[in-house]
Amino acid sequence: MSTFKASLKVLVSKKLMIMIYVVWLCLMMFGLSWSIIQNLAHSDNSTTFASARPEVSVVNRDDDDSDALVRSLNEFLAKDCDLVDVGGSDEELQTAVASNYTDLIVIVPQGFADRFAQTITDGTDVPELDTVVSFTGAYGSLAQLQVNNFLNLTRTEALAQHGAGGSAITATSLTTAAQHVVDALDGNENSYPTISVADDPHSATDAQESARVAFVTSVKMGVYPLLAAMLVVTALTMNSFADANVRRRLYAAPQRSGSMMLQQFAACGVFAVVIALVYLAISLALPALAGLPVSGLAPASVAMCAGSLVLYALVAVASGFMVSMLAVNAVAVNAIANVFGLLVMFTSGMAFPIDMMPRIMIMIGKLLPGWWYCQSITAAGGASNAVDAGAWLANNGLVLLFGIAFICLGLAFSKLRRSRPNLQASATTQLAEA
Structure with a gap:
């Protein structure tokens, strides 16, 4: 031993x-x-569902009349999207697009609010915003659908207000309708329902x-x-x-x-x-x-x-x-x-x-x-x-x-x-x- x-x-x-x-x-x-x-x-232990949040940037190139409309758009998108700032110059936008910094860039062109109000009065289609969608995924396209949904809801609300009061639709009344859309959705608990995941028996x-x-x-x-x-x-x-x-x-x-x-x-x-x-x-x-x-x-x-x-x-x-x-x-x-x-x-x-x-x-x-x-x-x-x-x-x-x-x-x-x-x-x- x-x-x-x-x-x-x-x-x-x-x-x-x-x-x-x-x-x-x-x-x-x-x-x-x-x-x-x-x-x-x-893995597979979550009891709640968290949806993906696309990154969206809204650039306003219209005059002061559309500031309230853009703010309402941002509030509407903030429920399901993350808002990021990429700047407003052409060089900054080109850099954001080339680097794929966001999933969607929304550009509000000059005179958009007035044209939007005029199309509602004339009964024509809603004017389209300038958008740049990411080339790496589908999140930008889904966010673009939300932007279009906001415009359609605003148009419907403006028509309802115009029919009730008989007043002409202007850029100011349009922004009022947009804010009413956001407030109505915030006050309705079913507007953004929570998705629950059932317990797995296994x-x-x-x-x-x-x-x-x-x-x-x-x-x-x-x-x-x-x-x-x-x-x-x-x-x-x-x-x-x-x-x-x-x-x-x-x-x-x-x-x-x-x-x-x-x-x-x-x-x-x-x-x-x-x-x-x-x-x-x-x-x-x-x-x-x-x-x-x-x-x-x-x-x-x-x-x-x-x-x-x-x-x-x-x-x-x-x-x-x-x-x-x-x-x-x-x-x-x-x-x-x-x-x-x-x-x-x-x-x-x-x-x-x-x-x-x-x-x-x-x-x-x-x-x-x-x-x-x-x-x-x-x-x-x-x-x-x-x-x-x-x-x-x-x-x-x-x-x-x-x-x-x-x-x-x-x-x-x-x-x-x-x-x-x-x-x-x-x-x-x-x-x-x-």
Whole structure:
């Protein structure tokens, strides 16, 4: 047990690597998971309807007679539109059109109020305003319909006032009619009805499904940080025992070299299991913090995901053991961890949907443990908490085979290294100087 305890002390002393690979990488993945979880938590849960509000700019180029008419138009549009100011010069209007600053620009031309009043008297069509509709969406066209609706309502109200009083229709009476239209609509609660969304009878089931997707997604995202972190930490810890002077002292001790190596591996494995379980706990906590009902997750599904996480972390330790037997320095270990970890992540099906991945990426992914780890998570937490125990066992069996292969390669590298005398002791005896 002395080697096991020493290995734990050496592992804990690698504080910088633990902070970078264990803490920082996991936090980065949890940050990505949190953004996905928030989207799931806020999807299809609204009980009110909020309609889109187009942005409209009204430019008045008429004389003072139409100021009141334009103010009434603005009040009418403000109920369903956002009014913005783009200026009134030709250059400002051209800039607004070119930059698509608003959805609709309404220009009231010179003498519009007088012409509008004259058309009502003559019984002709309402004169049209100059409008510029956005070229990127339909909101401007919908706002233009509201402008036309305001003009028609004003015309109807002016005709009603003219028929009742018998007076001539002028620009002044027209503005009075426009203001009466706005006041009448404000006083009528049915003019702008509120749209309510009925409760979804399946909302609870949908929320549980969102919680399942959030949990499974978060667990799958451990494919990169767990592999990179455990590979680096294990390789650097076991490399600390591979120094020539340290190895001579260890081999002089009354212990088998295999037993000492097993204790080193066990210490790294215990650390990996702890990190995997902490990662699982945080993966469960994030959906709960977002308000998703994690209590609806099947206990068997959570337990199987925990098993997959622990097994994958131990396989990552096995890969670190294999790298440590190559006797490479810390720089090479970091390079191997990042390159191998990123390769596994991008070919595992976690970063991209499988149906969007090229065939060559899928073929490469199936030659790496990350693919089968993600498949085991999918089998453990399928749709509607359907657990496929057979697929889960088969996929984890393949992950375990990768771990066994890594250990066998590491033992082969270790035997090769022991056969080289320059790794064990100096070729000649060196006398110490007094």
